[in-house]
Amino acid sequence: MSRLFTLAPLMLFLGLAYLIPLAGIMLQSVTTPEFGMQNYSQALGDPLVWSVIRRTLRICLSVTAIAVVLAYALTLLWLNGSRGMRVFVELAIMIPFWLSVLSRTFGWLSLLSNRGLINTWLQSIGVISEPLTLIRNEFGVILGMVHFLIPFAVFPLASAMRDVDTRVVLAARGMGASRLRIFWQIFVPMTKSGIIGAALLVFVFSLGFYIVPTLLGGGRSVMVAELIYLRIFQIPNWGLAAALSALIMLSIGAFLVALIKRTEGTMK
């Protein structure tokens, strides 16, 4: 029984500071403006909500895939690259954390806008005559989000790769397996939990974004987090906002729990 004390502190803390007040807010989804499920039916019947959800999934899934792949290569290089490379990569991972979102967004704007460094340079060497539209569109959104999230994906990946049993890899090499084969059939599966953790972290994180999309996306790429922001702050309709949030939390939550159960099952 005493072992339960390991689980209890976090549960108590979150229960008090988060669950109870959250329940109060979520309750509004069935009580505001009157008792019933009308907020849920309104949220589900709203074409704007659906188009926003579709865009959010499209962007966040692309961002997750790109960020995790790039972070994987980066982490490999960080842990196993040549000495100079390791230092360079470590700097590249650590430095963006200290660039506030504001300065890095400004950085992207000055690099990629019509009169930005890249367009000016391309025009001066005669590659293009008219400036390329590199931001203020979905590409800008994805670029900004991937940039922000790669360093975060490195944490779980590094955590998993550090603890890979190198003897297995060495044994495989000793038995003459090709590099590619070792990588895909041995190394990648052994770091699966890191990949899942990184993907989960990046995906969930990206769902909550609304500042980067706004600034680099030209205002058009409204995503779920911003829609809820709108419903809570800009034009308050807390009942509807709560219903929408509940639906989102339930769907991601169910997905995650299933995922955890599955990985638990395979990692006995």
Add this chain to the structure above:
Amino acid sequence: MNKHFQQDQVLLLKEKLESGALSRRGFMQGLALLGGTSALGLSAGSLHAADKDMVFVNWGGDAIEAMAAAFGDGFSEKTGVKVLYDGSGPLEGSIKAQAESGSPTWDLVDCDPFSGQALGKQGFMRPIDWNIVDESKIRDGFKWEYAASSYFYSYVIAYDATKYDTPPASMADFFDAEKFPGKRAMYKWGAGMWEAALMADGVAPEDLYPLDLERAHAKIAGFKDNIGAFWGGGAESQSLLLNGDVSMALIWNTRASLLHKDTDGEIAMTWAQGIVAPGSTGVLMNNPVGEKAAMEYIAHSQDPESQVKLFELLGNGPANPAADALVPEESKFFNPTDPANFAQQTPLDMAWYEENYGSALDAYLGVISA
């Protein structure tokens, strides 16, 4: 914190003095005032605000210093109540959360009149006390029960003057990509944009309300390929024009006049068919310093000279009609409420916004993000 705040104030005053935004006399007064507030017992380094501090929540940035210089400092001098400016942005939902708790920490907010009205009717705002606040110091047609008119700003056309031989002179020109080639930018949160689209479509300014949203959205949807961005904040709108990402934009006059001044007219603005919007001050129900002090602050901020100072620092048009004449001749062009400019513009109808803004914005976002 107070110590730092005061040091910062001195620096600011000095900066303003150097840039000419403040006269030497104003600077000395400001210094005296800063000395005065510390004499009032606001011990340096204390994290706890004195009992009589008043919290005014505005939209941050330059507005913090400008409002302090125009209103807050003078008010403290007169009454001994120190005004702290919190720049976190009094969005309607934030005010609601504050007021709903029953013991808000905010006193006054810089809000849209229609938000003030909507919140007031739900019991979250105090009605303006017209015995303290002077009704004769606000313009006709801008009086509300829960929101006191505080300043004016406009949605105007700003354009890259190097690109066009003849400047745009109407909303029809803004929506005409053949006569005026180049990308456009519009406001992400809808206000003023419906009016612009309808005027471009031939609706006379006096016939705008109630807005024909379908017609406005059809106009915007048909023009969408020419719109490079929808901006959500002032700095963003400015950088869109400066970076050359768009060559014409509907932006706030405060931004447009800064661009006009900073680029020596390379990016110019016109008041033609502008849409003028009122800002207002509201008081939260059960606010910490109490009703009287809050109303007195509002009354204090009606002083025409203080309002001219706010105009000089921020570009906001004065709410008190008596202030227009006090604006220096060379700045009159940039004052949204100057009679010559006001006559070219249409005011936003707050009653319509109170009723319809939520659903209209939903539809608008659907159109622009499709």
Add this chain to the structure above:
Amino acid sequence: MTVSLKPGPVTTAIGALTAVFLLMPLLAVIPVSFTPKRYLSLPKGEWSLRHYEALWDKPEWGDSVLLSLQIGVTAAVLATLLATAFCLGFWMLRPKAGGLLAGIALLPMLAPPVVSALTLYSFLQAITPWNSWVVYDGWLGVVVAHTVMVVPYAVVILMVALSQVDRKIDLSARSMGANLWTRIHAVILPNIRFGILSAFMLSFILSWDEIGVTLFITSVKAITLPRRMWMGLRDNVDPTVAALSVLLIVLVTLVILGRLVWEHSQKAE
């Protein structure tokens, strides 16, 4: 943990390009910090140190850095402790209601940030009259809010780290009669050291950067660094933000290079 797998040319190319991509905004951020103007802009011809001087002259920037540091470290310690205990329990006991418990632990990460902001605001409003430490617009209030917000990320990292630990080690320790504390202390913790460190780092960074919730639970006293940076957002972003970023980057670079030199000298001995 020496040579496990030397990355091939493809991996090296992708990884190196990614690193370059991560550093690209510096091309703009470093020059911007030297702009003579009072808003973010690339300097044209004239370079100025005024924004570095501003960091020095306006002590409120220093105050905010210290406050964010204090909040970040406290929140990260709390989050790491809570998450480590929880994950250890979760891993060793494999509780029946595991799905539910994990769901609760991850909830603050799943909820839209603005909903969390509203939630934590109402929590702090509710407890402010009952105590004088954990309050609205007070630093410990921010610590509690940040701990709530970052703890799910620490849980994810630690779960990943634990999933790499071989259960057989723990089982054999158990069969040899090691008690719970010995198993944790001598067997499991050493195996997830890197995970714990990562969880702490991640928690600290998330708190250091947190703005969505902070904006909502502070007003005029607890002005964290991001809060100070965002104050100007509606008008102009103060280039002091860029100057501060550059200073922090120089500091981080020095730490990393310093550690390298130190490791090198250790090896040489």
